[in-house]
Amino acid sequence: MNKRTSGAYSPLQRKPVRILSIVAGGLLAAVGLELFLIPHKLIPGGITGLSALFSHMTEMRLGLFLFLFNLPFILLSRKQISLQFALYTMLGLLCLTAGSLALHSYPAVAGEPLTAAIAGGLCLGLGIGISIRFGGITGSAGDPGYLLLKGGPPKYAETAIMLFNCAILLCGGFLFGWDQAMYSIIAYLLAFEGVRISLRDLSRSRAVWITSRRCEEISKALKESLEREAKLVQASGPAGQPGTLFCLASRLEEEKLTSIVRQYDKDSQIVFRGASGRDPGDLFRKNIS
Incomplete structure (x- = not known):
C-alpha cells in the first residue's frame, strides 16, 4: 500500500x-x-x-x-x-x-x-x-x-x-x-x-484522509465540486481540535481535491493511500460510492 x-x-x-x-x-x-x-x-x-x-x-x-x-x-x-x-x-x-x-x-x-x-x-x-x-x-x-x-x-x-x-x-x-x-x-x-x-491505475479510486477544523465546509465543497461524498470519521472537538474526513478520489482528482481543501483550511493535512490488496477505503465503499 x-x-x-x-x-x-x-x-x-x-x-x-x-x-x-x-x-x-x-x-x-x-x-x-x-x-x-x-x-x-x-x-x-x-x-x-x-x-x-x-x-x-x-x-x-x-x-x-x-x-x-x-x-x-x-x-x-x-x-x-x-x-x-x-x-x-x-x-x-x-x-x-x-x-x-x-x-x-x-x-x-x-x-x-x-x-x-x-x-x-x-x-x-x-x-x-x-x-x-x-x-x-x-x-x-x-x-x-x-x-x-x-x-x-x-x-x-x-x-x-x-x-x-x-x-x-x-x-x-x-x-x-x-x-x-x-x-x-x-x-x-x-x-x-x-x-x-x-492510463493504467489512473482512474482507480484512492482513499483520502483529511484532517481539518472545517470538516463540514470541506465536505460540502467536495460534494458540489467533485460530486464526492465525504464521511465524517471524527468530528472536530469543542476546543478547536481538528476532525477527520474520509472520501474516495482518483489520481486525476487529487490536485483539484487538494486545492479545494486548502481553500478552506491551509493548515489541513491530506493523506492519499493507494489501493493494493485490501484498502481501508473498502470499509466505506458501500456507503460512499
Whole structure:
C-alpha cells in the first residue's frame, strides 16, 4: 500500500513536467498519424479517422480537420471542467495539430502496411494516453480511450460510439480497399490498448484522509465540486481540535481535491493511500460510492 501526503511532489503536480508531457504526447500521436498511418491510408477510427476521411476527400491538411473537429468538444465540455484543465486540453490539441501539419510532407517511415498499423497504432494510443494522463486530451469522444478517464463511457453511449467507429472504418474500406480496412482495425485496437497502458491505475479510486477544523465546509465543497461524498470519521472537538474526513478520489482528482481543501483550511493535512490488496477505503465503499 502506498501512502503519500499532499505535501509530496509528483509529476502530475509539476507544471513544467505536465506541459512537456502533454507536448510530447501530442507530438507522438502526430508521428503515429503522419509517418505511419495516413501514408498507408489507414484510418484509426473516431474523430481522427473522420478527419482523415475529410482530408482525403478535400485534399486539405489533416491537421486542419483535427483542430476543427476536436475544438467543439472542448468548448462544449468547458462547463464541466476547470479552466486549467481546459487550457491543458487545448495545449494537447494544438500540439497534435501542429505536429500533424509539420510532419505532413515527410515520407512514411514504414514500408509495409502491417508494420505501419502496428507502429502507428501504438504511437497514436500512447501519445493520446500520455497527454490525457498529464492533464491534456488530444482526442474526443470518438477516439480510443477518451472516455477511459473514469472507467469508460456510459452504457447508453457504448452502442453509439461503436456504430460511429464502424461507420468510419467502413467508409475507409470503400475508399481505400478492404485490405486497408483490416489493417485499420489492427491500428485502432492497438491504439486503444496503448491508451489503456498509458492510463493504467489512473482512474482507480484512492482513499483520502483529511484532517481539518472545517470538516463540514470541506465536505460540502467536495460534494458540489467533485460530486464526492465525504464521511465524517471524527468530528472536530469543542476546543478547536481538528476532525477527520474520509472520501474516495482518483489520481486525476487529487490536485483539484487538494486545492479545494486548502481553500478552506491551509493548515489541513491530506493523506492519499493507494489501493493494493485490501484498502481501508473498502470499509466505506458501500456507503460512499
